[in-house]
Amino acid sequence: MNHAIPRILTAALLAAVLAGTVSCRAPLTSAGATMETYPSNQLKVNSRLFGRWFTVTDSAIVRGDNGLLKATVSVENLKNKDAQFEYRYRWLDKDGIEVSSGGSIWTARSAAARERVLLTGVAPTRIVEDFILDIRFAYPSTRWR
Numbered sequence: 001m002n003h004a005i006p007r008i009l010t011a012a013l014l015a016a017v018l019a020g021t022v023s024c025r026a027p028l029t030s031a032g033a034t035m036e037t038y039p040s041n042q043l044k045v046n047s048r049l050f051g052r053w054f055t056v057t058d059s060a061i062v063r064g065d066n067g068l069l070k071a072t073v074s075v076e077n078l079k080n081k082d083a084q085f086e087y088r089y090r091w092l093d094k095d096g097i098e099v100s101s102g103g104s105i106w107t108a109r110s111a112a113a114r115e116r117v118l119l120t121g122v123a124p125t126r127i128v129e130d131f132i133l134d135i136r137f138a139y140p141s142t143r144w145r
C-alpha cells in the first residue's frame with residue numbers, strides 16, 4: 001500500500017505534464033493568426049506577436065447573386081507603427097473539408113498606425129460554405145515590439 005501512493009502520484013504528475021505539453025503545442029501553420037468560421041466563428045491566434053499588433057473587430061459572410069461566398073474580416077492595427085502583413089483565405093465545403101484551388105495565395109497588405117483594414121476574399125466555387133483566414137507578418141525576420 002505504501003508503494004502504491006508514490007506510483008499513483010508519479011503517474012498523475014506525468015499525465016499532467018504530458019497534457020500540458022499537448023495543449024501548449026501551436027497549430028501547424030505559417031500564419032500569425034488563423035480565423036476559422038467552421039463550425040462557428042472563432043479566432044485562433046498562434047502567435048503572441050499578432051495579438052499585440054492587431055485585433056479582429058468584425059467579420060461578415062455573404063453569398064452573392066452568383067452563388068459564391070464572400071468573406072470580409074476587419075482587423076485593426078493596435079500600434080503607433082505601420083505594419084506589413086500577408087493574408088489568404090482557405091475555403092471549406094459543407095463538411096469542413098478544404099476545397100483545393102489555385103486561388104489560395106498570400107496577398108500583401110499594410111496597415112498604418114491605428115488603422116482598420118478590411119481583408120476580403122471570394123470563394124472559387126459555389127460548393128464553398130465556410131473559410132479559414134490565415135494572417136502572417138510579411139517579414140518574419142523583423143523584430144515586432
